[in-house]
Amino acid sequence: MAVRLVRPLLQPEIATINSSLDEGLSVLQAGGAATRQQLVNSNVLTALANPAAAQVWSCWLEAVDSGVMSVDALATAAEGGVQSVAAVLFVAGVVI
Numbered sequence: 745m746a747v748r749l750v751r752p753l754l755q756p757e758i759a760t761i762n763s764s765l766d767e768g769l770s771v772l773q774a775g776g777a778a779t780r781q782q783l784v785n786s787n788v789l790t791a792l793a794n795p796a797a798a799q800v801w802s803c804w805l806e807a808v809d810s811g812v813m814s815v816d817a818l819a820t821a822a823e824g825g826v827q828s829v830a831a832v833l834f835v836a837g838v839v840i
Contacts, residue, residue: 757815764819768826770797771821773831799829 753761762784769780773776783797791797803825804818812818 745828753815754770760815764823767823768800768803771830772799780798793837800826803829 765784766777766780769783773783773794775782783791783794786797788801792801800822804822807818807821807824810821812821
């Protein structure tokens with residue numbers, strides 16, 4: 745996102761992104777805040793080995809690709825993607 749904005753992210757923007765990542769992981773990842781924070785702070789390859797983190801990552805990539813130009817819009821789009829993934833996983837679990 746910082747590349748798209750052509751400037752470093754501001755502290756409130758970083759907090760928005762971290763909050764959104766935590767929210768997304770809270771929907772898809774079992775465990776508490778410490779577990780989620782460990783994934784957020786981990787190396788990307790380590791995080792992608794975790795199915796929930798990989799789903800959140802894909803939602804963020806899709807949100808970035810959608811062309812949003814603000815951090816708030818990006819976080820909202822990514823959270824919407826995570827909610828959609830959670831709904832699909834829920835339905836798949838009910839149907840199977």
